[in-house]
Amino acid sequence: MTSNTFGFGGVKKPASKPADMDDINKRIEEAAKLAPQPVEGDPEEDRSLRRAAESRGDTIRQSPLEVAKKVQPKGPTKQLSTRMSIQPYNRFVLLSQHLRCPYDRAIEVLMDAAGVDEDGIPTKPLRVD
Amino acid sequence: MPIIAAFNSKGGSAKSTALIALADALARREATVSVIDTDPQRTIAHWREKAVSSPIRVVEETNSANIHRLIREESSRSAWVFIDMAGFTSDMRTPIISRADLVIIPMQPSPEDARLAAAAFAYIATDEETLGRPIERRVLWARTTPNFVTRVERKIRDEVEENNIPAFTTHLHERSAYKAMMVGTTLAELDPAEYNGIDKAIINSDLLAAELIENVMEIQNRKKENAA
Helix, strand or coil: CCCCCCCHHHCCCCCCCCCCHHHHHHHHHHHHCCCCCCCCCCCHHHHHHHHHHHHCCCCCCCCCCCCCCCCCCCCCCCCCCCCCCHHHHHHHHHHHHHHCCCHHHHHHHHHHHCCECCCCCECCCCCCC | CCEEEECCCCCCCCHHHHHHHHHHHHHCCCCCEEEEECCCCCHHHHHHHHCCCCCCEEEECCCHHHHHHHHHHHHHHCCEEEEECCCCCCCCHHHHHHHCCEEEEEECCCHHHHHHHHHHHHHHHHHHHHHCCCCCEEEEEEEECCCCCCHHHHHHHHHHHHCCCCECCCCEECCHHHHHHHCCCCHHHCCCCCCCCHHHHHHHHHHHHHHHHHHHHHHHHHHHHHHC
8 A cells, every 4th residue: 555644645646658568559550550451252151051051941040130129109108117026027128138129018019928908808818826 | 351349248248348449549540440330239339429530430230131241341441340249149140250350258257247258158169160160259358457356356267267268468447438438439538637547548458459459460370371
């Protein structure tokens, strides 16, 4: 710990530069002089993978990601807040991430999947433990 | 090239801060730098909208169908191309990793970050199998406190070292100047009267950039030797 008997300890000290900072600067300046080096088309391994997948009528990638857009609510809204145990909380948040939709939409998706009608009545048997 | 991607399935792992700090260190020396922001969080795109005087070129892309074309275009425009990957794994991962000279995995020394950084390494190992060639990757210790190591941090770093996980020796330190930069400016533009440690952050980002350059040059030389 530095002493502060005379108040020097509180003085803002300049950043101490490592001894080889000149060398560091030189290295970055050299790298800055690099000219762009365009990459070629898709790498061969990518193309061959795609060809192999296509020959089997398969795809190697999912369809392009769609970024979730903020959905404007239709009509009036009400606040719903709740405390949950960690486990169902994690399940729900992860589900929303997988579905790439906000929590309110995820609740709607779950209710639709469970067959809950407009009056909140399940149209198919639901088990509540 | 060089093409450098930053990946970690954990959000807030300092991916964007690391990439802006590195890109800024190069841009300060008038390097041509592009950053492709593929993260729907748009952290770097948002930063660029405010950091109007920065010469760093930022382009956004969230559609995997366009990523190869975009990398091709940016690599013909800029000498240094950085790619900020989404904070979750997506169909963009393999195409980007297939193009990157180096994948940086920023990681804070916390158990949660360590677990998710290990998962990021596992994803890259899967891509290695898919592509049939090694993928260069390095952990970047982020948001560490200079000259201070907690017990948890020591434990995590020991595990990384024992398992021969490659890591940058320079850390991206916790600095208020980095946080201020992320609001939408460059380190050099920050007002020293308002923020502490700007000079220290600049030195830190320069040291990190120099280590990155050394790593990338080694990787490219190795690739050339293997191709010859």
